[in-house]
Amino acid sequence: MKEKLFIALLSMLLVACGGGSDGEGNGNAGNNGEGNSSVSTLVFSTAHSPAVISDLTSTCIASGATVTLSGTIQYERVPFSSSLGLGLNYNNIQALPARGVIVEALTDTGCVADSTTTSSTGFYALAVEQNTNIKIRVKAKLSNSGTANWDFEVRDNTRSNGLYVVDGALVNVGMTNSIRNLTATSGWGGSSYTGIRASAPFAILDSVYEAVMKVVAVDTDVNMDDADIFWSENNSTARGDKTLGEITTSHYFNDELYILGQVNSDTDEFDTHVIIHEWGHYFEDNLSRSDSIGGLHSLGDLLDMRVALAEGFGNAFAGMVMDDPVYRDSFGVAQRRDFQINVEANSTTNPGWFSESSVQSILYDIYDANSDGTDAVNLGFAAIYESMTSANYIHQNSMTSIFSLIHELKSRNSGTTTEIDTLIASQTANNLLGIDPIMDQYGTGETHAGYNTGSLQDSLPVYSVIRNDGISVEVCSHKTAKEQNGLGVRQFLRLQASSTGDYAITATYSSGSISAGQSDPDFAVYLNGVLRKRARTSTAGEERLELHLTTDEYILEVYDYRNTDSMSSTGGSACFDIRLTAN
Amino acid sequence: MKKPITALLVVLVLCGCQQKVDLAKVVVADDYIKSSLSYRKQGALVALNNDQVNLEAAGVQYAIDLSMLSGYDSGKMTVSITPSKGLYILDGNQHTTRPLVKGKIKLPYIVSASQEGRYYLYANVSIEHGGKNTARALTLIVQVGETATRKTQLAIDESEVNRKQDGSVNETIILLPATEEIIQ
Structure with a gap:
């Protein structure tokens, strides 16, 4: 006889003491077999912080007959208002399927009895031994190994880079198949967040899922590098210590994405385009250039x-x-x-x-x-x-x-x-x-x-050409557009050596709106986008680099350092004669 | 009659611990950590000139500047400032609109913290320029005293994932709440 049990499983906060997976051990969570709902008692240290647990899991294999545990995993998404400019609409929170995430069946000893990945509708099915105590764990993790490979996890950079998970109640599975549906809730209390923002990691992951599927649709055997996505309710636009949430902005760097979460300032967990934009940088870094x-x-x-x-x-x-x-x-x-x-x-x-x-x-x-x-x-x-x-x-x-x-x-x-x-x-x-x-x-x-640079050389041609033919080439660094990454700060030359050997590259001030003494030429040499060598002494008005070159075509990037130092009082237009000479 | 009432209202609206500004005791903060521009997501062309200001002691009133760099030479900027818990703004306009200029824009405040620690001034900046609206959130770190690390709610042991000989894995997990429906 099937009985429908509705268990409201609220947040279980434990003071972290390195213990095992005791998160559900609050008394009466679970099926009492008589069709009565039961509610876990809660232990909070604060209403807004999730439990941090050092968790030990291992893999176990069923030795007897099994039953099927299945269900749907969902998360609550806060959509944008239909009116542009009005931000998120908390009056229209939607429960959406958590797609492609890892779901595990854990025994009372923390053993993983079975694991799977949710479908595009959030559905999962697991086989577990009859009459065992099992809880469902949903990891904030997208993973696939096979023809196409990917692995993305959402972690908390302010709590030891812990992996976000959602656990259900530890309940005996009995002798027949059963259903367990879990929903990661938003934490919204009507006018502000009053609870833990459990759905945030899954919302982020679902945006990434969209991007991954877009790629897989055109490349069925794509191999993507593992990447971690860091989110915390403490992540703000402060620039400092990332373990404190001072992440500057949502950004990507070196197989890591950081996503803002500071309420009443800037949160990005529900900003799908923002997340996919950052994942786009991961795409360029890993699959493109x-x-x-x-x-x-x-x-x-x-x-x-x-x-x-x-x-x-x-x-x-x-x-x-x-x-x-x-x-x-x-x-x-x-x-x-x-x-x-x-x-x-x-x-x-x-x-x-x-x-x-x-x-x-x-x-x-x-x-x-x-x-x-x-x-x-x-x-x-x-x-x-x-x-x-x-x-x-x-x-x-x-x-x-x-x-x-x-x-x-x-x-x-x-x-x-x-x-x-x-x-x-x-x-x-x-x-x-x-x-x-x-x-x-x-x-x-x-x-x-x-823009106009008067009589000074501007950003054209896009690439000049420099050879070891005794002819110098003049390029000018400007911060007319903007400092550091503006058009004209850096000029590019196609560097072509006539034969393999040792060479010297020199940059010497020739003219500009600033004097030679105020200029600081630097440059970098790239081969197929890879930095080979950089020259960046603080010598005013000149720079020199000796290096070994082949007959491949390199790119020489020349700039005045003082157009990149973020100081309005330094820099300006400075022109340099560039020479390539054999040593 | 109006003056006492006005004074009373001024005192009442001072947030937090009902401090009032004593100009004779205000210390001008001068220990700022300058920002070096790094990657930013889409948004308004404004940035903080400093990442952090260091204040020596709690319970002292400090004059600080929220100094921003603007890339706009025209338009309008609206700034809303909110302090983190434990940091109090005793003077200064927490919601202001002003014309945009290219370069540095300074907003002065008098702040005080109830105890040593790491605090934040959150600034929501909205820009109207060239008929378009954009925005950016900025955050200034206010470090009061020598405390280097913000107090955390839970004691956390650093742990890396390490795979043991029996194949078990020990990992730090962040346990989130969920609603569960069981049908048996």
């Missing part, structure tokens, strides 16, 4: 072309994954405000090859099936994916930019080059702001400089 130097950026900025591509791609990618071009980021008191970016919008401020707005507009138009304005391209994600993950793109001599990506796309989709050129041309406003037809990965023939 990005030479971006990061830094502060905003729509309308004239950026280093590498940054423009990375940030524009991230925004466009989020739109592609969700098939929704409107990026929304909630913030403020009770998360009731948001700002938006519509990547389908073709009108951009300061368009050009240095604009993330132009990049996102171009890439999204290449992706989507909506032919609007000058957009007659609808290649879908597969074409973009194949271009970005191609050996040609990953190992390109040049730096990653809209030039190299579009060049690769056009070479692989020759039937749409005219339409792509039309799309590119739509991102031109005047003789300074725009993009010329892309002929190659180096932006050869580009005529839009971004």
Whole structure:
């Protein structure tokens, strides 16, 4: 006789003492066999902190007959208001399936009797030995090993990088199949968070799930590196100690994503586009290539072309994954405000090859099936994916930019080059702001400089060429656009040595709005995007580097350090004669 | 009659511990840790000039500046400031709107903390520029005294995942609540 038992399992907080999985041991949690509901008693140290447990698990195998435990795992998502600008709508919290997450059946000794992954509807089924005490554990973990591989976990960077899990009650499974449905709750109490924000890690994971599935749909044997996603209710925009939640902003770096969670300031766990944008950087880092130097950026900025591509791609990618071009980021008191970016919008401020707005507009138009304005391209994600993950793109001599990506796309989709050129041309406003037809990965023939530099050399050509032929090349570093990662701070040269051997590269001040004594030239040498050597002494007006070169083409990046030091009182326009000489 | 009532209201609206500003005793903070710009997500082109201000002692009133760098030469900025628990803003405009200028923008405050520790000033910054709205959340760390680490709610032992010879795994987990429905 089946009896429906409804157990409200509330948060079980234990003072961490290194003990075992005693989280359910509060008295009466469980099935008393008589159709009566039972409620776990709670032990809280605070109403807002989850239990931190040093947990010991092992694997065990059923020795007798088994029964099936099945059910649905859900999490509560707070959606955005249907009105732009009004942030999250806590009056419309939805229970959604937790897709692709790991579910385990644990015995009372912490032994894993069986484990599985939830389906796209959040369904799971496990086989466990009859008449054993079992609890269901749901891990904030997406994992797949097989034809396609991935492993993403959500952890708490303020509590020993612990893995977030949800445990059900320890209940005897009896002799027949049964159902256990679990829902990770939002913690919202009507006007503020009054409970633990249990659904947050699963909301983050579900956004990542969308991105992973987008990739798997076009690459069924993709192999993704493991990555950790760190979230905590303590994660704020303070810049300091990450173990205290001082993470600066939601960001990606080196196989780790950090996501904001500080209420009434900035939370990102329900901001799907924000999370997928950051995962997009993981995608570039692991499956493609990005030479971006990061830094502060905003729509309308004239950026280093590498940054423009990375940030524009991230925004466009989020739109592609969700098939929704409107990026929304909630913030403020009770998360009731948001700002938006519509990547389908073709009108951009300061368009050009240095604009993330132009990049996102171009890439999204290449992706989507909506032919609007000058957009007659609808290649879908597969074409973009194949271009970005191609050996040609990953190992390109040049730096990653809209030039190299579009060049690769056009070479692989020759039937749409005219339409792509039309799309590119739509991102031109005047003789300074725009993009010329892309002929190659180096932006050869580009005529839009971004801004006037008077008589000084501007950011064109996109790449100069330097050889050991006795001829110096002048390039100038400007912070006219913006400090550190603005267009013109760094200039690029294609460095071509005539033979393998030892060489010297020198940069000598030649002119500028600042004096030689105020300038500090530095440079870096890359081969296929990999940094080979860097010269960054503090010698005013000159820099020198000796290195061994082959006949491969390197990229030399030259800049004035004082245009990157984030100080408004230093730097300016400084020009340098660059020479390559054999030693 | 109005003046005493006004004074009373001023005292009452001072948040937290009902302190009032004693200008003669206010100490001007001068120990800031400067911000070095690093990667930022989408948002307004504003950033804090300093990551952190260090204040020597609790129970002392300090004059601090929330100093921001703006990349806008026109438009309007609205800033809302909230302190973390235990930090009190005794003077200064916690909600202000002002015209945007390129470069440094300083908002002065007088703050005091009830005890040593690590606190935060949370700033929600909304920007109207060129007909578009954007925003950014900024947070200034206010370190009071020598306490290096914010007190945590639970004692936590650092543990790494280590796989033992019997195949068992010891890992730190963060146990979250859920509602469960069992149908047998």
